[in-house]
Amino acid sequence: MRYDVVIAGAGPVGLLLACELGQAGCSVLVLEQAASPESPLKRLPFGLRGLNAPTLEALDRRGLLDAVAAGQVLKPEKGPPPPGTAHWLSQPRRLGGHFAGIPFALDNVDSGRWPWRLPTPVGTQMAVELQALEAVLAERAQVLGVVILRGAGVQDVRSGTDQVQVEAGGQSFRGRWLVGCDGGRSTVRKQCGFTFAGTDPEFTGHSLSAELEDPTVLSPGRHITAQGMCNFNPPGTIALADFDGGAGHRQPLDRDTAQALLRRISGRDATITTLHLAATWTDGARQAIAYRRGRVLLAGDAAHVHSPLGGQGLNLGLGDAMNLGWKLAAVVRGDADEALLDTYQAERHPIGARVLEWSRAQVALMRPGAGSRALAAIVADLAEARDGATYLAERVWGVGQQLDLGQAHPLVGRSTPDFLLADGRRMGELLRAGQAVLLVFDAAIPCSEAADIERTRILWIEQPAVDSLGLSALLVRPDGNVAWASDGADATGLAQAVRQWGCPVGREAIA
Ligand SMILES: Cc1cc2nc3c(=O)[nH]c(=O)nc-3n(C[C@H](O)[C@H](O)[C@H](O)COP(=O)(O)OP(=O)(O)OC[C@H]3O[C@@H](n4cnc5c(N)ncnc54)[C@H](O)[C@@H]3O)c2cc1C
The missing domain is CATH 3.50.50.60 (FAD/NAD(P)-binding domain)
Known part of the structure; x- marks a missing residue:
């Protein structure tokens, strides 16, 4: 076959x-x-x-x-x-995430910077x-x-x-x-x-699952040391970064070598009694x-x-x-x-x-040199500021992603807002058939004229939303990205967007 x-x-x-x-x-x-x-x-x-x-x-x-x-x-x-x-x-404290181990706080993130994100x-x-x-x-x-x-x-x-x-x-x-x-x-x-x-690795990352004779000799959390990075999650989950140019990647690690590595990177006299599991990775990009x-x-x-x-x-x-x-x-x-x-x-x-x-x-920021430490201290200060935390959140959470679709409207190329329709359905639910969706909030916009020939390629829904973000209509691709949007009574570009990004449905959505 x-x-x-x-x-x-x-x-x-x-x-x-x-x-x-x-x-x-x-x-x-x-x-x-x-x-x-x-x-x-x-x-x-x-x-x-x-x-x-x-x-x-x-x-x-x-x-x-x-x-x-x-x-x-x-x-x-x-x-x-x-x-x-x-x-x-x-x-x-509720953390929103981290950048090179530098945390940013959730309550510092200004989600008002993303006006296209509706409550969901x-x-x-x-x-x-x-x-x-x-x-x-x-x-x-x-x-x-x-x-x-x-x-x-x-x-x-x-x-x-x-x-x-x-x-x-x-x-x-x-x-x-x-x-x-x-x-x-x-x-x-x-x-x-x-x-x-791309670029070759600077370090080998080691993930260890181990039993330690005395876990209190290691401090929980991520620490940049003179030799690399040690991240300890008690009782025995350890991540190490050894700036060896990636030489340790995929090298077998027994208890003794793991212990020597842990002592060298952490600078603490930790003793591993049992090594359950070890895996390596690198920063090769x-x-x-x-x-x-x-x-x-x-x-x-x-x-x-x-x-x-x-x-x-x-x-x-x-x-x-x-x-x-x-x-x-x-x-x-x-x-x-x-x-x-x-x-x-x-x-x-x-x-x-x-x-x-x-x-x-x-x-x-993780390199064990004085320059990186100085830079990391500055980034940590910026992460404490509202603008800094919001910037980091935007990147870490992925909420700022926008595809280049020749943006005729600021929403085009962004993930669709999760509009709540008057009948109680959410945008996320409408996409479950894997088909493009045309949402018409304002019946006065002449979408029919523009897109009538292509109705089979899209799921066409005319209904007001609880909050339509001032839009009169928008076309969303099967992958949830906005392909076309209008704020007024103008449907210019819709027919072409439907032809380009519409997609006849293959199967019914799975409930
Ligand atoms: C320690 C660690 C923590 C991570 N944490 C995160 C995280 O929090 N968030 C995040 O977004 N990412 C994280 N990642 C990265 C994430 O795990 C990977 O990017 C993701 O698993 C990639 O998925 P994939 O399906 O492309 O590849 P893989 O998950 O590698 O899957 C590839 C599959 O292909 C199979 N395969 C290999 N060769 C062949 C072959 N020749 N023929 C057929 N099958 C083959 C493999 O067996 C495997 O099942 C982390 C990675 C690591 C190592």
């Missing part, structure tokens, strides 16, 4: 992309190298992942947020955070376990008819003019398209000759120059890697999946020209590049 789309990798990005394509009616095969979806690295404490506003909105817009939220790690009613939870997440139950941050998130996505993908084959790592790719042949787990598979979501060391990226450009080569595309860590500082990589990758899914589905179904796929690169590459810069800037 030839699939519409073969996806390499059943990580969170591959799975969300599979859901998007499955919902749009495509036949999808996901090939996953690991035999089991379970791994201690995906469970707490190592598997803790922070989700930001674009991710939470995306999950809401596909009806997945409740299932993901059911497993969230830091629900207030769940009581104290589990052992090993990131220290900044369990502080008494969706939120801007959530901490989840990676394994639980993947389980929710895998279950949805399977409901949508996606085939997930585990223990089938992609080994070889041959890309032709009308299909791609993939060798995996000793078998051969064919797809009209292949998307590499196979992580930072992507085989698809390497096999298909994508250029991966690289991004594929192109996200597409012929019939092969990249998404998630396969397209960009950077340090996990400040928790952005997963959110970035899930954003790729939301952006690419409906476009690739439209091309597969013949509803759109292949040129639509060029907008994936044009829209997502700059956002990825910005995240890489964010990650590099944090590394610059």
Whole structure:
């Protein structure tokens, strides 16, 4: 059988992309190298992942947020955070997040700076376990008819003019398209000759789960030391940054070497009695120059890697999946020209590049030299100021993201506000069919004239909103980004926006 789309990798990005394509009616095969979806690295404490506003909105817009939220790690009613939870997440003062370990306070963030954000139950941050998130996505993908084959790592790719042949787990598979979501060391990226450009690592990050003879010798929280960075979350979750140029990455670590490393970086006489688990990562920051080569595309860590500082990589990758899914589905179904796929690169590459810069800037503040310490002290002062906290929140929560869609209106390219309609439905709910939505708040605007021929491509709703932000109408793409908006009685540009960004629905939304 030839699939519409073969996806390499059943990580969170591959799975969300599979859901998007499955919902749009495509036949999808996901090939996953690991035999089991379970791994201690995906469970707490190592598997803790922070989700930001674009991710939470995306999950809401596909009806997945409740299932993901059911497993969230830091629900207030769940009581104290589990052992090993990131220290900044369990502080008494409500923290909004951090930048290179420099916290900013929630009560210092001025959300009035984002007038397009309406009150919404969706939120801007959530901490989840990676394994639980993947389980929710895998279950949805399977409901949508996606085939997930585990223990089938992609080994070889041959890309032709009308299909791609993939060798995996000793078998051969064919797809009209292949998307590499196979992580930072992507085989698809390497096999298909994508250029991966960027900067080499300055440090090796070590995540340790250990038992300490006396945990009180280490101070909880993140500390920059003369040798690097030590982040201790009692009783035994430790993250270390060793500025060794990345030499320690993927080197085996036993109890003795872990203890020596901990003592050197922390400067404390800590004794590890048992080392349960150790993993490494680096701050190497690289991004594929192109996200597409012929019939092969990249998404998630396969397209960009950077340090996990400040928790952005997963959110970035899930954003790729939301952006690419409906476009690739439209091309597969013949509803759109292949040129639509060029907008994936044009829209997502700059956002990825910005995240890489964010990650590099944090590394610059963490270096153990006097210059970095001085700079970090200044940034800490700025983070205490309202403007500084708001700036950091905008970047960390992802609420300032705006795609370049040739902005004819300031809202264009932004995530749609979560309008509450007079009948009680929210915008997030209207997007669950994965279709573009035209919301007409003011019946006087001549939308019908402009877009009548394209009605099949959009969900058309005429209804006032509790707060329409002064808009008379707006067009929202299937991925939730505003494609066109008007404040007055002028519908100029709507017909073209519907033709460009509208998308006939493939399946009904899942309730
Ligand atoms: C310690 C740590 C903390 C982090 N915290 C955060 C956070 O708080 N917030 C955040 O946004 N991000 C965070 N990240 C980053 C985030 O985990 C990644 O960006 C995210 O998992 C990327 O998802 P992905 O699906 O692209 O890749 P992966 O999660 O790497 O999944 C790739 C999948 O492909 C499979 N695979 C590999 N090779 C092949 C092959 N040849 N064939 C088939 N399958 C293959 C793998 O087994 C895997 O299942 C953190 C990362 C680390 C290391």
